[in-house]
Amino acid sequence: MFTYCIEVLNLSEPEAYLRIAVARASRAHPLLLEMLADGRIHLSGIAKIAPHLTMENHAEVLRRATHKSKRQIEELIAELSPRPDVPAVIRKLPARKPSPMPAPLTAPSPRVQLRPDGVTSPPATAFAPKPEPLAPSRYKVQFTADAKLKEKLERLTALMRHSDPEADLADVIDAAVTAKLERLEAKRAARTSAPRKSIEQTDTTPGSRYIPAAVRRAVHERDGGRCTFVNAQGRRCSESSRLEFHHERPFARGGGHELDNVRLLCRAHNRYRAERDYGRDTMDRYRRAASRAREPEPVYFVNGIRRDAFPDKRVLGRQPTKRDRAARRHRAALDD
Numbered sequence: 001m002f003t004y005c006i007e008v009l010n011l012s013e014p015e016a017y018l019r020i021a022v023a024r025a026s027r028a029h030p031l032l033l034e035m036l037a038d039g040r041i042h043l044s045g046i047a048k049i050a051p052h053l054t055m056e057n058h059a060e061v062l063r064r065a066t067h068k069s070k071r072q073i074e075e076l077i078a079e080l081s082p083r084p085d086v087p088a089v090i091r092k093l094p095a096r097k098p099s100p101m102p103a104p105l106t107a108p109s110p111r112v113q114l115r116p117d118g119v120t121s122p123p124a125t126a127f128a129p130k131p132e133p134l135a136p137s138r139y140k141v142q143f144t145a146d147a148k149l150k151e152k153l154e155r156l157t158a159l160m161r162h163s164d165p166e167a168d169l170a171d172v173i174d175a176a177v178t179a180k181l182e183r184l185e186a187k188r189a190a191r192t193s194a195p196r197k198s199i200e201q202t203d204t205t206p207g208s209r210y211i212p213a214a215v216r217r218a219v220h221e222r223d224g225g226r227c228t229f230v231n232a233q234g235r236r237c238s239e240s241s242r243l244e245f246h247h248e249r250p251f252a253r254g255g256g257h258e259l260d261n262v263r264l265l266c267r268a269h270n271r272y273r274a275e276r277d278y279g280r281d282t283m284d285r286y287r288r289a290a291s292r293a294r295e296p297e298p299v300y301f302v303n304g305i306r307r308d309a310f311p312d313k314r315v316l317g318r319q320p321t322k323r324d325r326a327a328r329r330h331r332a333a334l335d336d
């Protein structure tokens with residue numbers, strides 16, 4: 001059968017294994033073929049879930065697996081057959097041989113670094129380790145650390161064991177991640193346990209380029225740390241990263257930092273509103289006006305700091321980048 005798949009049907013080895021596994025599973029549970037035919041489940045999903053199907057549970061399990069991604073099916077399996085927690089380990093990997101191929105197209109072994117200065121150019125999401133579900137709310141996380149990180153983890157473990165002799169690797173990473181998260185969130189949302197000024201004591205007149213910390217805190221709190229853009233169908237944007245403070249009445253037209261004039265928008269929606277507030281024409285003129293009379297420059301705020309909406313004129317003349325196109329798709333999806 002395997003040879004037939006490879007030599008006659010010209011399937012690759014993994015493709016052949018997948019199809020044979022699915023064919024075998026469908027003998028015991030013919031419903032699988034029906035679901036496969038009408039797109040309720042995919043081949044990889046069947047191969048994952050098949051070993052966990054019984055005569056008793058298959059109807060219910062397959063109902064729950066309908067239209068689920070491979071990851072969601074893994075979560076379902078973790079619930080059906082929970083696996084025990086894995087022990088916390090640090091182990092040495094064999095030294096990596098230098099790759100003879102320049103710039104491989106497939107992702108190299110993920111190197112996750114906790115040091116902000118150690119993070120290199122590839123986008124974090126591309127190399128983010130995917131936690132593997134073990135049982136409900138239990139995940140196995142795996143990554144490769146360099147010698148410096150290993151040494152820091154050991155130092156932190158030793159320090160933490162003064163107060164908590166049981167602390168293991170997961171506790172140490174939890175403590176480090178929590179501390180970093182608190183610091184970054186405090187910076188982003190001006191969150192602090194001892195605010196210097198309340199919103200009532202804050203001067204919100206538009207004289208300064210900084211949005212006062214009390215306003216940033218209150219806006220972040222009120223908007224739930226999420227973009228507040230709502231499209232024509234009433235759907236709110238779910239973006240919670242790279243948020244910017246948007247002035248309803250533009251700063252360049254005298255809008256102040258009052259609480260009801262400032263709201264959170266994601267980067268794409270902030271740019272979209274900039275175009276709407278100042279008009280395409282203004283933007284087009286701005287684009288051409290390297291030496292001619294200046295339009296009032298659109299002003300927006302990023303992390304509470306005043307920025308020109310189009311700070312770099314070279315940016316306007318260039319070809320759209322991948323990120324521009326992604327932002328446009330993101331806007332289109334929300335404005336459809």
Ligand SMILES: [Zn+2]
Pocket residue numbers: 227228229237238239265266267268269
């Ligand atoms: Zn948004």
